[in-house]
Amino acid sequence: MAKKTVASAASTAARPGRRERRDVRREAAVEAAFSLAEREGVAGLSMRRLGQELDVDAAGLYRLFRDKDELLLAMAERTIAMILDDLGEVAEDEPWQDTLRRIAEGTWQVQTRHPAVTILTFARTTGGPAEQRMVELILSAFARSGLAPDQAVLHYRTYVDTALGLCAHSAALNSLDPDVREKDETTWTRIYARLPEAAHPVTRSHIDELTRVTQKAIYDTAVEAVLAATERAGTERRNVSS
Structure with a gap:
């Protein structure tokens, strides 16, 4: 009898708890939401469609997420966790610019x-653990730049909003129907390259360069501009202090 009791207790201890099982179901739902959104687009993600994707009643999803907005915040947390996973460890002596890059x-x-x-x-702003860690990492990088707290926060917000805004802009372009995207991408050659040179001399003289600019080049340039502004502000503060 004693052996049976111990075995039963061990079996019970080995079984995942209710909270753990709920977390696993939430993770599976977030994973399915990612697949559904990327396959069917922004409009394709709904609690009803997600329920169909998981082969569960949509009402069951509302026991995992209070509403669709809570699902979106969980998805946002997942994207931040992905970035952190790709980032890996940040060495204490890593230059702050390299961390931000x-x-x-x-x-x-x-x-x-x-x-x-x-x-x-x-x-979105999630307030979740992944975002909390990311905020700490980015703010720490700006603090290492030598800025005063108010300037560190200003440059932090500028960096984050610039990066997220340009990423969202690029994502929106890439999510367009291929025919629509091609029409936008060829506007420089279809329209601007044919503008009257007398009325638009500067545009016409830069048309080759305009057609070659990529979204990634714009993104990298914007990030570097924020870093350069941070370096200047840090240098100015050190000069004033000395």
Whole structure:
């Protein structure tokens, strides 16, 4: 009898608890939501369709997520966790600029892989553990730049909003119907390259360069501009202090 009791207790201890099982179901639902959004687009993600994807009643999803907005925040947390996973460890002696460059690159790569999810989530603030860690990492990088707290926060917000905004813009373009996207992409050659040179001399003289600019080049340039502004502000503060 004693052996049976111990075995039963061990079996009970080995079984996952209710909270753990709920977390697993939530993770599976978020994973399915990613697949559904990328396959069917922004408009394709609904609680009803997600229920069909998981082969469960939609009412069951509302036991995992209070509403669709809570699902979106969970998806946003997942994208941040992806960036953190790609980032890996941040060495204490890593230059703050390199940390921010690596975070920016990871953010770009996530939006490239998941444009629909980017459109749905990149404007959100989750308050979740992944976001908390990311905020700490980015703020720490700006603090290491030598800025005063108010300037560190201003440059932090500028960096984050610039990166997320440009990623969302690129994701929106990449989510367009292929025919529509091609029409937009060829506007420079279809329209601007044929403008009267007398009325638009500067545009015409730069048309080759205009057609070659990529979304990634714009993104990298914007990130570097924020870093350069941070370096200047840090140098000015040190000069004033000395």
